[in-house]
Amino acid sequence: MATxxxxxxxxxxxxxxxxxxxxxDSCSLSLNLGTLNxxxxxxxxxxxxxxxxxxxxxxxxxMVALDATYGPDELTTLILNSxxxxxxxxxxxxxxxxxxxxxxxxxxxxxxxxxxxATYSATFNGDGALTNPSKT
Numbered sequence: 001m002a003t004x005x006x007x008x009x010x011x012x013x014x015x016x017x018x019x020x021x022x023x024x025d026s027c028s029l030s031l032n033l034g035t036l037n038x039x040x041x042x043x044x045x046x047x048x049x050x051x052x053x054x055x056x057x058x059x060x061x062x063m064v065a066l067d068a069t070y071g072p073d074e075l076t077t078l079i080l081n082s083x084x085x086x087x088x089x090x091x092x093x094x095x096x097x098x099x100x101x102x103x104x105x106x107x108x109x110x111x112x113x114x115x116x117x118a119t120y121s122a123t124f125n126g127d128g129a130l131t132n133p134s135k136t
Contacts, residue, residue, distance in 0.1 A: 001093070001094065001095060002093065002094070002095030002096050003091055003093050003095075003096050007091065009026075011091045011093070012027060012089065012090065012091055013027065013089075013090065013091070013092060014027045014058055014060045014087065014088070014089060014124075015087070015088040015089075015090060015092070016070065016074070016078070016085045016086070016087060017085050017086050018086070018088070019069065019070045020070065020092070021060055021062065021070055021071070021075070021122075022062070022065060022068035022069050022070050022071045023062040023063040023064070023065050023068055023071065024060055024061070024062040025061060025062045025063065026059075026060065026061045026062070027058065027059065027060040027061075027089065028058070028059045028060075029056065029057075029058050029089045029099060030056060030057045030058075030059070031054065031055075031056045031130065032054065032055050032056065032057075033051055033052070033054050034051075034052035034053045034054070034055070035049040035050065035051065035052050036049060036050050036051070036052045037049055038050050055125070055126060056101065056125075056126040056130045057123055057124060057125050057126065058087055058089055058103065058123070058124040058126075059121070059122070059123050059124075060121070060122050060124075061119060061120060061121040061122070062119065062120060063117050063118070063119055063120075064110060064112075064117075064118035064119060064120050071120075072110065072120065075105060075108055075120070075122055076108065078104075078105040079105045079106075079108050082104065083104070083105075084102050084103070084104055084127060085102070085103060085104070085105070085124075086100065086101075086102060087100065087101060087102070087103040087124055087126075088100045099130055099131060099132075100130070100131050101126050101127070101128060101129060101130040101131060102126070102127045102128055103124040103125060103126045103127055104124065104125055104127055105122060105123070105124050106123055106124065106125045107121075107122065107123035108120065108121075108122050108123075109121045109122075
């Protein structure tokens with residue numbers, strides 16, 4: 001049954017090739033529209049712009065678990081092999097909207113502070129179009 005009303009952030013996950021990234025504690029989807037400056041002398045000293053190219057990124061972070069179903073080993077392999085993946089940003093609840101597209105893992109950071117949990121952060125850059133929100 002589709003989620004109604006406000007969504008609790010704990011329900012949104014990042015899926016790589018259909019598998020949720022394990023032990024995630026935060027994720028975000030960013031869409032950007034570049035602009036082209038088309039200001040002329042007739043613009044009354046105000047910038048005139050027109051739409052340029054679009055891009056999107058997905059960032060996620062979480063706890064490092066070496067035995068994770070989809071964790072540090074799999075993420076490291078994606079970046080070392082320059083592998084394109086199918087990325088999905090979703091609640092994975094039947095009937096809910098989701099976003100999907102092809103992406104590359106372009107940044108991966110592991111952090112291991114003293115007397116604190118080891119964490120990771122990852123950034124995926126979209127390769128081509130991100131689908132409009134769809135229903136599962």
